[in-house]
Amino acid sequence: MADDPPDMDDASYEDLKELVQLLRQEVAELKRENAALRDENARLKGKPPRPDVKPSRMAENAGSGGKPSGKGQGKSRRRGSKRSRLTIDEDRHLRPDGIPDNARFKGYEDYVVQDLEVRPRNIRYCRERWELPDGTTLTADLPADTRGHYGGELRRLVLSLYHRGQMTVPRLTRQLSDLGLLIDQRQVQRLLADPGDVFVPESREVLHAGVASAAWVSVDGTGARHRGQNGYCTQIGDSRFTGFATTDAKSRLDFLEILRAGHTDYVINVEALAYMAEHNLAQQAIERLxxxxxxxxxxxxxxxxxxxxxxxxxxxxxxLATEAALYGAITHHRLLEETVVLSDDAGQFRVGDHALCWIHAERLIKGLDAFTARERAAVKKLRRLIWEFYDALKGYAKAPSAERRKQLRQRFDRIFRRKTDFAPLDRLLQRLYRRKEELLTVLDRPEVPLHTNGSENDIRSHVTRRKISGGTRSDHGRDCRDAHLGLMKTCDKLGISYWQYLGIP
Known part of the structure; x- marks a missing residue:
């Protein structure tokens, strides 16, 4: 430090407090310098820099006992009583031991315990048989939820543990065997199938209703194995529903097939012809069609x-003609009417009124290789400007106005039309500027999100399933997997218990 510290014996409390504060500042500055030197040393040696670990959000709420408040709120929320949400199924009276003769009864002290009863239950149905006058026999039907020699509650448990619990068939079979059930893997797979054609058609109806009524849908995709071949699973959803569909390839044709939501026809209408012209199909071919x-x-x-x-x-x-005919069928059935398709800029998703995810757009800038201090400073500054603009867009979505919309458009131009000393960064800014309308969709449609985080969250369940169980071997198994994952996510978004949904007859 520049000044000599005061004598500790004669220093006052205020002097000591000031000294400690100065020492803290100097230590923090030395730590920053040391970290910068380590990063520079690692860069010169060709090693990756230290990861940029963000501080814990618990520190933001240190004033409230250090407990995180959740969702960035400054005030901690009370948990409330869980007992009021419970239904009492049984009352048991407990009596203490060693009650003296002169004690007086003072009522009860309630104590609620949640427990679970899991045990096999074997039911023998005595089915009445009647001989009719014509000599035929009439036998009573089994309950509708019976599958082979297994009841509806067991099938419900199998579906829940497999899809919600992400268990494999061998582990699920072993768990059921441990509970005392006589069952093997083949029988478990039969319970996982949809022989009554209930869940697969219902998932398709959910997709159709969602696409037909959504103001926006976000989409994403990931790899999927089917019949020993690499395929592609596409997710479509908004804040109300989720649908999954696995196809053989990652193409716009397959995406349009999914958006058709169960319809099988091809239509040549005004929208289809406009699609052909937009994608530069030969004029002679357009006229023939x-x-x-x-x-x-x-x-x-x-x-x-x-x-x-x-x-x-x-x-x-x-x-191109087939893509146009599929798009014509989508518009013919009034799907995607005024619906924005929000994506991470994968080529197959650029359909109709398209919007871009800001998170993925910023990652392009973050991923640039900068080799000099000036280039790294240019990237850092631009990323800061983009995140500040992103926060402004979030504020606009909550309270849109015409004046604010004009200001944000001008601000977008200032950010993405600037020139830097970093040529790759300038080329990337020009590329993003050409996608201005897709990035600024929120200005005209404030309800559209700025990111595809919801889709990435949805598709994570499919990725987990793939890592646990690999691929599917039959078309029916593939459809059942996609259907249940979509229905499970839809239940979560609507606040419905997936377990209760599986029990609906």
């Missing part, structure tokens, strides 16, 4: 029409 039939009930009739027009000879023409 416009002059012919407009509705095709299935894929076979559509492919026959393409062959008759000679458009199947060039793969690009056939692909």
């Amino acid at each position: 416009a002059d012919g039939p407009t509705h095709f009930p299935d894929k076979a009739s559509w492919l026959a029409h393409l062959s008759a027009l000679g458009l199947d000879r060039q793969e690009r023409h056939a692909r």
